[in-house]
Amino acid sequence: MNVCVFSTPFILGPRIRDALRSVLNISRYGNQYIQINEPWKRIKGSDAERKRAGTVTGVAVNVACLLSVMLLPFMPTVSAAIQWQLQAPEQCNSLTDRFVCMLRAGHRIGTVSPLFEKLDPVRIEGLRSKYGGQKVTTEARPVPGERESTDPKDLRELVSKQGNRVRDMKARKAEKSLIDAEVSTLLDLKRRLEQAERKVGGEK
Template identity: 75%
Template sequence: SRSSPPQVKLYNFMAKDNVPFHSVVFPCSLLGADDNYTLVNSLIATEYLNYEDGKFSKSRGVGVFGDMAKETGIPADIWRFYLLFVRPEGQDSSFSWHDLMMKNNSELLNNLGNFVNRAGMFVSKFFHGTVPEMELTLEDKWLLVHVSWELQHYNQLLEKVRIRDALRSVLNISRYGNQYIQINEPWKRIRGSEADQKRAGTVTGVAVNMSCLLSVMLLPYMPTVSAAIQEQLQAPEECNSLTDRFVCVLQAGHRIGTVSPLFKKLEADQIEELRKKYGGQQTPEGVKAAPRGEGKADPTELRELVSRQGSRVRELKAQKADKSLIDAEVSTLLDLKRKLAQAEGRAAGKK
């Protein structure tokens, strides 16, 4: 009889509709074989990911699939980030072009990218590319405690396979870093007294070490971005090992490389063009439009579509979304209303 390795922990990842088979039927079959097979220890199931307000459909050309994602020109790591940010771990979630744009521009560009870039630029501009001496104050030590807490939380969440929530801890650390820089203003202190210059050095040194930590925490989520940060910082290989405690790996005297921006802004017109391109030849909710001349559109379905599209327009206006996005959705709503009027006219004529 085969021997199941006792040190193996088997994790299964799947969509929720596969759970009954892999949690009951297949394990029972393995037990029935009486051959000491390895049984699943942790079964991780995701809910459904929807597309905009409807469903993905290859047959109708609705949604972005693997081969299409490359065609959009949006880097693979941005796709990885957003799909994990909205990962349907506890309930169904939706992919949204507008939300993708907002998360890229706020969380990646203005939060994470802004912090990493500023920390590196301060080292390059103020300290000739060399990590300065750090004399930690009580304020700095409190920051290290907060970062260590987020790091510990990140590790615990990944152990529980709560991948989406662990990503929030990464973004929280870069938020702490941005606040730390804003409060201490090293760009001002570097022109001040000797004490101010030392303070600017400490803040810069701590910030660039936080960037190094973020590069490691990002590795499972954004491998290309992680590698780019480490190349810019010339981070040593030993930094790629996480404990529950934040340690400054880049010591005073460490030389960093060339610093450059990590992310680009996504523009509303670019995103709207992509949304239209991958919306298929049908109404937004995934109902296929009737071919020209057939006149078989169902008034009941169209009323439902008009209602949903009206709700979408109201929601976007309440969110004060970009005008071009709202105008496009209004245009779709008017087109649906026109089709509904035609369908109701035909239905009345048949009675």
Template identity: 90%
Template structure:
């Protein structure tokens, strides 16, 4: 039935691995699938990779420019290296969902880096400003290349699409604990195109209605005694606080509106889930099952 929806297989792979149970309850939600696609994939990951490639194509004739790293660039590389180390450690421990968060954190750092440095403005300035635009663009496209490798276990089709667009060299396909730029100055990239499409509420509602009430055979139906504990309100309150801080940080940095809107949408969804969880809590403080 997932195949019949027309939603690409990599989107299903991403979402089901994003919400897979690792120490707490998880459940499938059409609305949450739409939210994660539109916020994490389209506005976060896809937005960053597409912008990085488009800047190379538009400003530097599809050729990776020279990079003269300053302290800010080196700090970004250090942050990415830390996330890369965590990614490797988490996968070794088979904490697949948590490792995926590292991928999304790196693309989020990349979006903030681009937004703060504004290469589309610097490219129109002095020689110094144009050189800075080149450095930012070169670093960004190298981060996109790194993400293509980190995505391979999760979204192989998307990973291959990024590498094809960047014409990534063979040495790009290995990971260490340290991020290095493998797309050297002078490397030519291919044609850049969007990786993801927006899932509209109308389409999601159609799918929800189409597959609502599907019968499950007795053999496939889970044993009620095997259900995991639901997410507790206190856990959701912590997530709401963290997400609220993230939104405030993005607004303070004057990040791109699309990125802020996506994070605000995620915050509202967490608040809705918190309200639902609180309604399920009985007088004795235990979560009751319907």
């Protein structure tokens, strides 16, 4: 593994979302670096290829070390797990304006294990129901006063808006349960519009 020092713009922004975006970006770059260089193939090649595989692996574990530090404010348990698996030295607990390989040639990592539990769909739905709050039920629905309107003109406008909402959700590939709820609202509005138009036609 070659010792490496790269300049890298990973200074965190003042907002949590910006900071997490920086973490995800570095993680993505690290993953792309591994996928492009394919050290699992190079290790089977010539002496030069095996040396390159060692360099790629060394850079990759150092990216993981960097990510463990960046994750500390947000996911301290995961951060600690990464550092334990890497057997990271104490000096790997601070950030600088340069990417420095803290795990040098000859460093031995510890036992590697998955950091996250794989969730099945039933478990995901349970967590969403428990912690999802009211956000999923308030997405751009017509206000109660509009829903009670019996004027065909108003109802046509609501049907048009609701139809656009359904198409937009399908285009964004929203969850089927959410789309079904909006489709149900659209069908209800169409039914009310049909009733209103029949009533107006009967009064003429």
